[in-house]
Amino acid sequence: MASQDGKKPILRARGVSKHYGGVVALETVDLDLHEGEVLAVVGDNGAGKSTLIKALTGAIPKTSGTIEMDGHEVQINSPTDAKAAGIETVYQDLALVNExxxxxxxxxxxxxxxxxxxxxxxxxxxxxxxxxxxxxxxxxxxxxxxxxxxEAEAFSGGQRQAVALAKTVMFGKRIAILDEPTAALGVRESKMAMDLVRSLKDHGLSVIMITHNMQHVMNYCDRVMVLRLGRLAAVRDVKDVDGDTLVGLITGASEDKAA
Amino acid sequence: MTDMTQNSSTQFSTPSADGSSFAVLKHQFLQIWQVLAALVLIYLVFFTLSEPFRSLDTLLSIFGQASILAILACGTTVVLISGGLDLSVGSIFAVVGVIVGIALAEYQLPVVVAVLIGLLAGAAMGALNGTIQVFTKVPAFIVTLGGLTAYKGIAEILASGRDLSRFPDSFQMLGSGYLVPMLIMFGVALVTGLFLTKTQLGNHAFAIGGNEEVARLSGVNVRKSRIYYYMLGGVLAATAAILEVSKLNFAMPARGQSYELFAIAAVVIGGTSLFGGRGGVGKTLIGMLIMQTIIVGLSYLGVGTSVQRIAIGIIIIVAVYWDVWRRPSR
Structure with a gap:
């Protein structure tokens, strides 16, 4: 978990937890995002992926945990705080107002x-x-x-996603966080959306992306973190893993030895 | 990337649409022409059926009768667009009428002061509705249903044992005849329309009504905005009340009864969505005119009030059905 290549992470979250009463949605998860990388967040349904990014972006209050940007602790308690810190988020199904x-x-x-x-x-x-x-x-x-x-409702899923991603370019100063940017998109539209994601990098954004698509992890991401049952199961460089290993980590079939 | 290009430009190509105001105007007209056509059609039907209906006087009286309710309905439009609901505006109307009556008849305050007190009272009651709702999360329906009876009670207490009539001439001018109320109606509609389409707070009404969670995640202060919309609804209910008190030259707590329902009816007939996110005051004016044309037209044909109510009721249901039916993907 030490930051790679001695590079300082742009975003560093430590011990992020989210409990709903007695239910643990997320338990002491650490996350490092390096400058200019695309970090994939993968995991089964209910693994805590969406909860993690919602906690990071202030969309929901986190139970505990700290967030640092450029080595300084920041307080992100609302979506407005996150935007002020230069973090733009595209939430799944909550990107645009239809009307x-x-x-x-x-x-x-x-x-x-x-x-x-x-x-x-x-x-x-x-x-x-x-x-x-x-x-x-x-x-x-x-x-x-x-x-x-x-009105936004007049456009196709791919166009709507393109608009949502363009928004992160327009306002995101540092980080873009994307919750399944290709969910509900066809093959062709997915590719267009992912090309846009790749171009976020060229606009100086570091990207955290939730995805279910292992192909996208392999083709578009630099590192991948695996969540399982609300806990961090593994963090890998994409070049060190293959799809089967990832699926093993997601389901818990293969335990992580490196972490 | 080029794929997306082709897709979008073939499906949605409007070469002239460089954000020009013409394109926007055309877009707005396309949204409104159906209700406008319905209004003209209904007018023509009564025009054909009834000889006395054809006079200019009748037309003016339709506008005159529509004006006071239309002013109130402009506020209802904003609240409904924002996904809210205010059932208490009829009672706010009653309270404001009584308060202005007391200010004029009992304390002999200057007209301007009395009017200002009335508007402030309306704003306060509207804001109270909004505040209770956003902080307790009790549904708007319940909060404002409570407001409906509570404000009514306040109006009765304030009015009891008082003779609220015979106001100064300068005050009576406000609501007399057709012209002044009509001008005020158009003025209110214009200002409310500009508020909704041109200002940040007005635009946020559509965003909040369309998808409150997206608005919140986008950094819109949903609670504060909502309180403002209810406040505006209260101010416009107060404006309508002041005009009516002036017109009748007396105030009593029984006034304003069911006005909230007539306002909602006009808003919905005009095509503003009961589910929030869509609509406008132009539509509401047309909706109110449709309603008044039907009421006036039916009375010219000798149809009684009870049957008029039945007709309005049916039209409301049809209008909402239309709203539900044309909503995409729901």
Whole structure:
């Protein structure tokens, strides 16, 4: 578990636990994320993957544990705290509001206010500026959605995921956390989404990604951590493992000797 | 990447849609034309069936009767869009009417002061509804059902033993005739519409009503916003109450009864979703006009109040059915 290559982790969580009354959802899990890497989080249903990232991002209060960024302890008690620390999260099924346009979704909670008397007095929004920023970003990421004033529900799963990932590029200063970015996507759309994930790296983001897809772990991730029954079962460099070993670690068939 | 490109541009290509205001306007018109067409159709039906219905006076009286309720319904629209519900606005209406009546008739306060006190009282009661709801997590239906009876009781206590009538002429001007209430209605609708579409807080109403959890995770202060929406509902109920007290030249606690239901009916007929996340005040105005046209039209045809109520009831159910039916994937 020592940080590899002597590199300082950008994010370092220690002893993160989440108990619901007597039920242990997550028990003293440690996590290190290095600058510029894609870290996969895998595990069976109920292993605590979603709980872990929700606890990390302040979406749910954690029972115990500390979080450091760049070696300094940070208090992340709400989604707003996480955003302020430069962490953007794409929650599964909770990425976009169906009824809102793409523009409004992208800037939800961080709308650009007009820089004039209307903006200061009434919080009047600067739609032209928001639209322009989105169009520029979509062009950069090669996402060709023209109707950005159209409600999110009008778009396909792949397009919606692309929008959610674009949001992390727009606002994520340090870290993008993705909860199953390819869940409910077809093969072709999955590949497009994963290419976008890969490009997050180029935009200076370090990525934590929950996934069920071993192929994606092998092809797109640098390291992988395995959760089992709310505990950390193993952490490996992807180049040191194969799919079968990972499945063994996930199910508990093969115990981890290295950790 | 190029795959996604083709997919999106073939399926959703609108070459003109460079975020131009024309495209947005067209989009908004497409959402509203059905209710607008329904309004025109209903008007034409009565126009054909009834000779006296054809006068300009009738048309003005439809607007006049719609105006006070429409102002209240603008507040209801905002609350419903945000996924909330306020059943107590009819009782807030009663309390404010009585308070303004007392301020004018008993304390002889200047009209401006009395109006301001009324608006503040409405804001306070609305905010109280919202606050109780977001902090206790008791469902809006229950909190505001409690408000409905509690505020009603307050109005009765405040009014008991008082003669709340004969107000100064300057106050009576507010609600007299059709023109002033109508102008105030359009003014309120315009301001509320701009609030919903142009401001951050207004936009958050759609986000919270659409998916409260996504809004929260996106950093929207859901509780605080909700309290503001209920407060706005209270202020607009107060505005409507002040106009009615002015129009009638008396105040009594029995006023405002069932207004919350008429407001919700108008909002839903107009096409604002009862489930939150969609809608607008333009739709509500049309919904209110549809309702009043039916009421006025039926009375011109000699149909009694009871049958009018049955008709409105059926229309509400049809409108909600339409709302449920057109919702995608639910």
């Amino acid at each position: 809102l346009s793409i523009t409004k979704n992208m800037f939800l909670g961080r709308e650009l206010i007009r820089n004039d008397i209307l903006g200061r007095l009434f919080g009047t929004l600067d739609f032209p500026k928001m639209d322009a920023e989105i169009r520029a970003l979509f062009q950069k990421l090669d996402i060709r959605i023209a109707d950005i004033y159209r």
